[in-house]
């Protein structure tokens with residue numbers, strides 16, 4: 065199968081390499097075009113613009129940072145709309161809100177194209193290992209046709225119905241994750257400041273009902289102050305913001321998520337946005353000369 069791939073950030077690079085490893089023909093595009101070079105070394109072709117990729121490929125996948133980026137590759141000059149037609153399918157795997165996804169869907173389908181939103185749960189390592197969880201919604205026939213690609217990228221794909229449901233599911237999942245990360249960071253800080261060994265806390269948590277892959281992975285790296293980005297903090301804060309807006313629309317009180325969002329915003333204001341989202345731990349450190 066030949067696919068186009070737009071966006072070679074942390075996720076897109078790992079996912080497109082995975083497709084190449086499994087024998088897919090992949091034509092890549094990235095806003096910063098030089099990032100395509102590594103993929104070319106692994107057998108990819110380059111498309112000079114999103115429109116050029118769509119012209120060449122029956123199916124085009126994108127995974128881009130946020131709603132403005134997702135809209136830009138569709139609507140701007142040299143964008144997807146210039147080449148979409150009734151023989152093409154567009155699959156957006158970015159984490160965006162349902163409104164953004166619907167705007168894209170309407171524009172694609174009004175030109176005869178088919179659209180699927182398919183955000184993913186799982187980070188850099190699951191993307192490298194083909195272990196993502198895919199949350200698709202939109203055109204079911206397109207979903208069935210691209211399942212061979214989803215089977216390479218993920219360990220499980222869900223088809224959730226109409227456009228918007230994939231985006232909403234992803235935001236609910238990431239809202240929960242962001243709140244958990246803040247509680248975890250506070251626990252580690254409290255353990256240390258109250259004279260406990262934080263490593264003991266990790267061991268205790270891991271033996272009980274709260275044991276989970278995120279605590280297992282991020283606990284040791286937080287203790288090492290290693291915030292090499294797998295999931296950039298700025299994207300986690302974007303997801304909290306979008307999830308809180310979904311809470312507004314549905315009159316769901318979300319005081320825990322709102323507090324977590326404030327912590328991620330504070331982290332961004334401290335210049336930590338490009339680090340891993342676990343760097344929110346750094347916002348708990350006392351400011352000023354006294355560290356008592």
Ligand SMILES: NC(=O)C1=CN([C@@H]2O[C@H](COP(=O)(O)OP(=O)(O)OC[C@H]3O[C@@H](n4cnc5c(N)ncnc54)[C@H](OP(=O)(O)O)[C@@H]3O)[C@@H](O)[C@H]2O)C=CC1
Nearest residue numbers: 071072073074075095096128129133158159187294295299
């Ligand atoms: N990292 C993770 O663990 C996960 C991330 N996600 C989601 O996947 C998406 C991508 O994440 P990730 O790969 O980590 O992000 P990165 O920040 O590593 O990459 C972002 C990508 O978007 C591109 N981009 C940004 N702005 C624009 C724009 N205006 N026009 C065109 N392209 C643009 C960047 O291009 P350029 O190189 O030129 O800057 C880059 O290719 C996000 O929506 C994120 O929330 C979902 C699951 C896990």
Ligand SMILES: O=CCCC(=O)O
Nearest residue numbers: 159185186187238295
């Ligand atoms: O959107 C990012 C999700 C990261 C993860 O699921 O570990």
